[in-house]
Amino acid sequence: MSPRTEQQFEDIRREKVEHIKLCALQLFAENGYDTTPISKIAKVAGISKGLIYNYFSSKEELLKEILISGLKNFISFLKIEEIDRIKREEIIAFVDGNLNLLKQNTDYYKLYFSLVMQPKTVQLLENEMRDVFGQIFEKFIHYFEQQGEDQPYVKARYLLAIFDGIGIHYIIDPERFPLDEIQEILITKI
Amino acid sequence: MSPRTEQQFEDIRREKVEHIKLCALQLFAENGYDTTPISKIAKVAGISKGLIYNYFSSKEELLKEILISGLKNFISFLKIEEIDRIKREEIIAFVDGNLNLLKQNTDYYKLYFSLVMQPKTVQLLENEMRDVFGQIFEKFIHYFEQQGEDQPYVKARYLLAIFDGIGIHYIIDPERFPLDEIQEILITKI
Amino acid sequence: MSPRTEQQFEDIRREKVEHIKLCALQLFAENGYDTTPISKIAKVAGISKGLIYNYFSSKEELLKEILISGLKNFISFLKIEEIDRIKREEIIAFVDGNLNLLKQNTDYYKLYFSLVMQPKTVQLLENEMRDVFGQIFEKFIHYFEQQGEDQPYVKARYLLAIFDGIGIHYIIDPERFPLDEIQEILITKI
Amino acid sequence: MSPRTEQQFEDIRREKVEHIKLCALQLFAENGYDTTPISKIAKVAGISKGLIYNYFSSKEELLKEILISGLKNFISFLKIEEIDRIKREEIIAFVDGNLNLLKQNTDYYKLYFSLVMQPKTVQLLENEMRDVFGQIFEKFIHYFEQQGEDQPYVKARYLLAIFDGIGIHYIIDPERFPLDEIQEILITKI
DNA sequence: CATGAATGAGGTTTCATTCAT
DNA sequence: TATGAATGAAACCTCATTCAT
Structure with missing residues (x-):
């Protein structure tokens, strides 16, 4: 197994970022920003809480993006x-x-x-x-x-x-x- | 120095309720409902946290009122x-x-x-x-x-x-x- | 039961503050500041985590004090x-x-x-x-x-x-x- | 272009180990062991987080070495x-x-x-x-x-x-x- | 009626470590 | 060998609510 290329990493990143943003948007829209915990976003997105912080430095940053x-x-x-x-x-x-x-x-x-x-x-x-x-x-x-x-x-x-x-x-x-x-x-x- | 009549008590109560509601409204409007803690409302209203629960059974109830x-x-x-x-x-x-x-x-x-x-x-x-x-x-x-x-x-x-x-x-x-x-x-x- | 006087509250505060500081000092000294969680201080002090934040605005503030x-x-x-x-x-x-x-x-x-x-x-x-x-x-x-x-x-x-x-x-x-x-x-x- | 001898591999390995240790030492000294994340060491050393674990079984092991x-x-x-x-x-x-x-x-x-x-x-x-x-x-x-x-x-x-x-x-x-x-x-x- | 100490559930965030590639 | 995405435990901290006084 050769290591992933930079391109592959970038693809993963972009897809994940979009996926997280989409899930978060739906939840924020439905339940409000303050009343939507990161944990719920993670669950809906099918990933761990921690991963969200790989892509967004904070919940507020996610909102901003x-x-x-x-x-x-x-x-x-x-x-x-x-x-x-x-x-x-x-x-x-x-x-x-x-x-x-x-x-x-x-x-x-x-x-x-x-x-x-x-x-x-x-x-x-x-x-x-x-x-x-x-x-x-x-x-x-x-x-x-x-x-x-x-x-x-x-x-x-x-x-x-x-x-x-x-x-x-x-x-x-x-x-x-x-x-x-x-x-x-x-x-x-x- | 006669003891207050029931009517007077009722008036005081109503005044306090209105006062709390007014303070809470201003804070909610300025900072949002979810991001305004009860403790801040109490401070602004000049009363204790506990007292708010004498007049409103919960934060949500206060909002509703x-x-x-x-x-x-x-x-x-x-x-x-x-x-x-x-x-x-x-x-x-x-x-x-x-x-x-x-x-x-x-x-x-x-x-x-x-x-x-x-x-x-x-x-x-x-x-x-x-x-x-x-x-x-x-x-x-x-x-x-x-x-x-x-x-x-x-x-x-x-x-x-x-x-x-x-x-x-x-x-x-x-x-x-x-x-x-x-x-x-x-x-x-x- | 009449409500507590201001003096009583102050006494409670001072005692608790000292108690927490003492417990924290021992733990910090023994295990290091970074490796001592607030939860452990609370346990040793016999109180809840949250209470520590009534008296100190942050772990660092506690250390500073x-x-x-x-x-x-x-x-x-x-x-x-x-x-x-x-x-x-x-x-x-x-x-x-x-x-x-x-x-x-x-x-x-x-x-x-x-x-x-x-x-x-x-x-x-x-x-x-x-x-x-x-x-x-x-x-x-x-x-x-x-x-x-x-x-x-x-x-x-x-x-x-x-x-x-x-x-x-x-x-x-x-x-x-x-x-x-x-x-x-x-x-x-x- | 002959394949590297075992000796050469060994040298590379030792150099990398020393490099990581040096970077980690500087960061630990400056910011403390507990407050220096592995990710930062990796960044300063110019390698990936994962690679550090090729050379050291854990953060504590790195410290010990x-x-x-x-x-x-x-x-x-x-x-x-x-x-x-x-x-x-x-x-x-x-x-x-x-x-x-x-x-x-x-x-x-x-x-x-x-x-x-x-x-x-x-x-x-x-x-x-x-x-x-x-x-x-x-x-x-x-x-x-x-x-x-x-x-x-x-x-x-x-x-x-x-x-x-x-x-x-x-x-x-x-x-x-x-x-x-x-x-x-x-x-x-x- | 009034206080604020006290709780505890739950939120955000960090990070050592693992692992597919 | 090398990467960084991914995890999950655990950290810090907040706050609605309760309660002894």
Whole structure:
């Protein structure tokens, strides 16, 4: 048996990291971060408690990595960087994307919303969140300016608030919340 | 120096209960329920840990009472029971009331939003919440029906979602969130 | 049963603190700081693990308090503050005191010697130790200056080193180490 | 490109063993045995954790080998076996050697002193230490007997204690401790 | 009614050691 | 020979809750 190559080790690491993050995300979303012990994550992931600490220096670090991954996914999925001419179609695509993401990544949003109110989380992600939401926010403002709205700042804030309102309500009651219909209304209004 | 009457005792008791609840609410809102120890509540309230257990059978019970008080306050402040003719003015009054409450009771909303995603909380308040929001929801539906909207259910859902979106964003950044301007927009739309 | 008075609480605290410190000192001295678990201290002290954390914020804090108590005891027993004229009798009294203390407080010295080499300990007690040993050291220098020695600094360093050498050897083998005879030799030389 | 001879393998092995021991010694001396994880030794040595266990059956075994090597070095450097006529020059050479060794092997002494108080260490090295120090001790006694001292046993004990006192103080503060001057004083006294 | 000492279950984290590759 | 993933025991520490006073 020849020793494993560096590549093999890296593969193992990456897979395990993803697996742990996924299990943890589900549990955090379902039961809350503080009320989910590491031991439970380990059990669900089918590994030992100790191994988690091979990959994440602490429970908080694990949380942070999950949240940051979610943000990155958000950015790449919505192609936020690429929206530069801020046309109507792009905004609509963004709205669509946002709500589609909500359907696909319910767990992430659940975690996100349950933590976003706590100062600890905000500190944890301060820079990352400022970056992402700052960008989106500016694009919305520009869009409303272009549209000739009189209070572009207010409108942008309002629209972002509506997104989160929809997000929360969908997450609380995904079965019955009429996401598709509301999506249409929202797009119509824009 | 006559011994206190039963009424006086009752008053003292009620005052103390309210005091504890208020302190606990602030701490829960600021640091989260799970990360706020009873000992800290006791310290802030200026009493001993043990005494809290004279008034509340457990930490969870304390949380529950806080949440229910908040709901009751919500109900009475918005006079939900009395809205029966569901006229436009009443809906507007409701919207105004709701956002005013948000400004006054920021702590409560902070706690509420940080917990509302967790199944434990939902269980805790299942009945109470169904009552309150069920009522509001029905009234909204009726209102939109009256207005001749084609999807009153969807619209009602949407409006409630918007409320919570505004709530969350105001709570996260109360200094800069343009609550008053958005309030106007919202009323205009209705 | 009337509630306990503040005085009673304070008495309990002081007693428990002393009891825990004593038990911990013995165990630390016997088995080393790092290899003595809190659980063992609790067992020996006849209390629960948790209670130790009522009185000491961490294991390291407990260690620190033990070491500082030892230093304070050292200071008061040897009346270091009062030695100001630095006469021969006083130095002799100091030597005697020092070695007597060694006999009585073997555990403390054991702990002290086993930790004094580790940077962590030095950091923990930096200020306290500088104070105490700085004073002693200066008095020794003055004494040797008075005696007309040509290298008072070197002599003072040497004497302190000898103390510690004797200390260590006595501690390692208290049964057979001829402390009394060496004490006499030391005094004769001074 | 001929395959390595057994001798070459042996050399490689010995070199690696020495390398690991050296790294471990430095870390143990700096941070303490118990607070130095194997993983850190591996990292500093530039090898994997697992490989350490190819050369040493356990962490304790590694410690033991380090300590025994130190003792052997001590013996061979001071040529303890060869001191048989116990003349004054030999004792002086021993004193000189001892203090020179201290300057060169500070790390070893640091480790040695930090562990020598703990029963575990004493057990680990019981036989070896008895041999070495027993021999030295006897020679000192003989020397003092030869010199006509009235308490040769006490004097020998005293001298050994002084060595260790000097050692400790030098280790704690190698920059300022006047080792050379004290060396002279010591030799003068003998 | 009021206190805080006391408990004990359970949480996070560390790390010596093993082992598949 | 060499790697580091993986384990599991055991460490430190927290805190809701109880209870004697």
